[in-house]
Amino acid sequence: MNVISDSATMLRRNFRHTMRNPLTLFNGIVMPVFLMFLMVYVFGGAFSVGVDYADYATPGLILTTICYGIAPTAIAVNSDMTNGFINRLRVMDVSRAAVLNAHVIATMLRSLLAIALVVGVAFLMGFRPSAGLPEWLGVVGVVVLAVLAISWLTVAFGLAAKAPESAGMAAVPLMLLPFLSSAFVPADKMGPGVRQFAEYQPFTPIIETVRGLLAGTPSASSAVMAVAWCAGLALIGYLWARKSFTKQG
Amino acid sequence: MVGAMNGSAIAASGLRKAYKDKVVLDGIDLDVRAGTIFALLGPNGAGKTTTVNVLTTLLAPDTGKVVVAGHDVVAETKKVRAAIGVTGQFASVDDLLTGEENLLLMADLLHLPKAEGERIARRLLERFELSEAAGKPAASYSGGMRRKLDLAMTLVGEPRIIFLDEPTTGLDPRSRRTMWEIIRGLVAGGTTIFLTTQYLEEADQLADRIAVLDQGRIVAEGTADQLKRQIPGSHVRLRFADRHALDVAAQVLPTSTRDEEELTLRVPGDGGVRSLRALLDRLDQHSIDVEELSVHTPDLDDVFLALTGHANKTKEVNAR
Numbered sequence: 001m002n003v004i005s006d007s008a009t010m011l012r013r014n015f016r017h018t019m020r021n022p023l024t025l026f027n028g029i030v031m032p033v034f035l036m037f038l039m040v041y042v043f044g045g046a047f048s049v050g051v052d053y054a055d056y057a058t059p060g061l062i063l064t065t066i067c068y069g070i071a072p073t074a075i076a077v078n079s080d081m082t083n084g085f086i087n088r089l090r091v092m093d094v095s096r097a098a099v100l101n102a103h104v105i106a107t108m109l110r111s112l113l114a115i116a117l118v119v120g121v122a123f124l125m126g127f128r129p130s131a132g133l134p135e136w137l138g139v140v141g142v143v144v145l146a147v148l149a150i151s152w153l154t155v156a157f158g159l160a161a162k163a164p165e166s167a168g169m170a171a172v173p174l175m176l177l178p179f180l181s182s183a184f185v186p187a188d189k190m191g192p193g194v195r196q197f198a199e200y201q202p203f204t205p206i207i208e209t210v211r212g213l214l215a216g217t218p219s220a221s222s223a224v225m226a227v228a229w230c231a232g233l234a235l236i237g238y239l240w241a242r243k244s245f246t247k248q249g
Numbered sequence: 250m251v252g253a254m255n256g257s258a259i260a261a262s263g264l265r266k267a268y269k270d271k272v273v274l275d276g277i278d279l280d281v282r283a284g285t286i287f288a289l290l291g292p293n294g295a296g297k298t299t300t301v302n303v304l305t306t307l308l309a310p311d312t313g314k315v316v317v318a319g320h321d322v323v324a325e326t327k328k329v330r331a332a333i334g335v336t337g338q339f340a341s342v343d344d345l346l347t348g349e350e351n352l353l354l355m356a357d358l359l360h361l362p363k364a365e366g367e368r369i370a371r372r373l374l375e376r377f378e379l380s381e382a383a384g385k386p387a388a389s390y391s392g393g394m395r396r397k398l399d400l401a402m403t404l405v406g407e408p409r410i411i412f413l414d415e416p417t418t419g420l421d422p423r424s425r426r427t428m429w430e431i432i433r434g435l436v437a438g439g440t441t442i443f444l445t446t447q448y449l450e451e452a453d454q455l456a457d458r459i460a461v462l463d464q465g466r467i468v469a470e471g472t473a474d475q476l477k478r479q480i481p482g483s484h485v486r487l488r489f490a491d492r493h494a495l496d497v498a499a500q501v502l503p504t505s506t507r508d509e510e511e512l513t514l515r516v517p518g519d520g521g522v523r524s525l526r527a528l529l530d531r532l533d534q535h536s537i538d539v540e541e542l543s544v545h546t547p548d549l550d551d552v553f554l555a556l557t558g559h560a561n562k563t564k565e566v567n568a569r
Contacts, residue, residue, distance in 0.1 A: 013343065013354055016346060016350070020345045083340075083341050084337035084338070085342075087302075087307055087335070087337055088335065088403075091305050091307065092355070092358055092359065
């Protein structure tokens, strides 16, 4: 099938982009690590969350890391769209799937690499999870699913935006969302309104699931919510991206 | 199959396209012979890019039939795509890749064997004088180099029909001439070229046939010479000091048209030195003093004024 070889060709191109522009990867790691430092050493002492703060914050930082790493994808997808590169590929009969898959896979691999590095730093800061191998596998599964969902949404944002500048802005709400979740402070300590938002937004069940798994006390109800949110968001992103790809201004 | 010189490479009839309630293409008919250069001339917003997008399968027409390389663009999209190459209005090259990598990317997506892809890339880089810059990222290329790389990428697949959407817009005169040479070379090899342009001179230089597009309609079509006959030729504008001189001159030059307020006469002519001298001699014989004289040759504005009854909007926008 051409889809597979074309996806591989396009993926190679996206890897080259990352290699030529390593700053995009660097930025996606430096910010979460700085945030981690801020939370654990500056604010963390003031929050009483019942457990060691590094253990509490790491799951939220994993999600934050995904969100900090996506802006380059939205911008890259959008420049492909606005400068006619995607039209060139369409006329060459390169499948839509190949172009979009390559962007999503490249984003996911970049994200997962950044997450691995951030978790490594978390260990240095005192992160001591009590998860066994099955729990760790569960963590990887949920995180990959979350990365998949956010990557598809990002690609869709990039395709739909009018210009690269506005595509880059697409990441901003996603960067803010973790702060209004249980990432750094338990939702039940928040004020009215914010608390309800934090409880019902998608990041909270994802973070709670990861947190439960890492602590060795997995919660089935939040896991179901997390998987449902991720699958739903991935599907929306996927359908939206497909639709935007063929749309012509 | 499309014949080498006599078949129709592109045929469109009754092409219509509207976005919501805005009609962009309002019944376009086109017929481009294989192995020729066809120019679609028009100002910004006339519908040139929309036409190209429809002809190249990127956009489905609302109504009308389009046959490219012998295949219907809606029903046989894949067959059309296999025969055409498109170079869009913006040089759509990958800035982070080198010139050579851009070409190899195209070869890979066309599933050419590796060695053949490399051979074609090397040949195209040489042909477009990009060999030296082949290893540099496209972001460092000048506007002219980017356009050349863009066109080279289109040529990797050796398309029989090439669409060029404003191939020289924004280029300096020298790069523009280089581009013209390249386009002429392509057609000499039997390729059919469909190009859009805002420049009358470009259409005049390159095209076997020209269609003038205005507000989604073809308002004129023919060879460059046929079109020029439809537009007002060169003229000489004479300005006089007073009404009396204007009156006398108007009697002496019966073919002229007068403007009372400006105190000017517009005298048709070919704009050549000989006719100019004859005109001046004539004025001298009748001892008519001319305050100011200017020679006007037709440009795109005149074409638009003559063919559409309104001025070319592009200029107005640019002037702001």
